[in-house]
Amino acid sequence: MPRYFIELAYNGSNYHGWQIQPGTPTVQEELNRALSILLREDINVVGAGRTDTGVHASFYVAHFDTADPLTGLEQIVYKLNRITGKAIAIYDIYIVESGMHARFSALSRTYKYYIDKQKDPFTCDYAWKVYPLPDIGKMNEACRILFEYTDFTSFSKLHTDVKTNDCILYEAYWEDTGKQLVFTIKANRFLRNMVRAVVGTLLEIGQGKMNTTELRQIIESKNRCNAGTSVPGNALFLYNIEYPENIRDLKNKS
Structure with a gap:
């Protein structure tokens, strides 16, 4: 399965941190939702680490896998930004080696x-x-x-x-x-x-x-x-x- 890194920023004011929590809005949940809608498959992003409730990220990285290679990545970034709204900005999506990990590969x-x-x-x-x-x-x-x-x-x-x-x-x-x-x-x-x-x-x-x-x-x-x-x-x-x-x-x- 191809693996992609996604670079983004987010205003954490209205989120209960990065990681999915039942019954509360989180950045990971919103990103999963947006990618799954756009790519028409279940996507689960893995982040570089947790941020607490209300904490922001001016630069953040996550990775996700897809069933097939993606094409038109610039257009995907554009469409994602329309889905996620003002609090999350997608900067880039690019393919990486399958062993690369947003959390464990970070220096x-x-x-x-x-x-x-x-x-x-x-x-x-x-x-x-x-x-x-x-x-x-x-x-x-x-x-x-x-x-x-x-x-x-x-x-x-x-x-x-x-x-x-x-x-x-x-x-x-x-x-x-x-x-x-x-x-x-x-x-x-x-x-x-x-x-x-x-x-x-x-x-x-x-x-x-x-x-x-x-x-x-x-x-x-x-x-x-x-x-x-x-x-x-x-x-x-x-x-x-x-x-x-x-x-x-x-x-x-x-």
């Missing part, structure tokens, strides 16, 4: 979290407002400590079914863009709720409620109850997913 994921420095009617739905504003220097000092560890159990949702809580961090830093404080974190994988818990903990350090010594103690305790409160999901974006460079080889040959 890294990057998330961004947005903090408004002042009230802004144009960003308030996609950023969080905190008071007092945190010290970005203290938060970046804390970010450097994160690289000393790989086990992030203390920032993971309890009672998950993962085999390991180890993650390899590649980037973690805050920047001041003028109107916003933006947190960027990149790793090979993330635990459920991890980014929101990390951000909540870093904000407490930035506001002087916690110090870097306590951060080390929190991580080493491997106890979620010791870390900061999870921040709201509406300000969190899955920003990028990286794959091996040869991922598009079949597309380029076709």
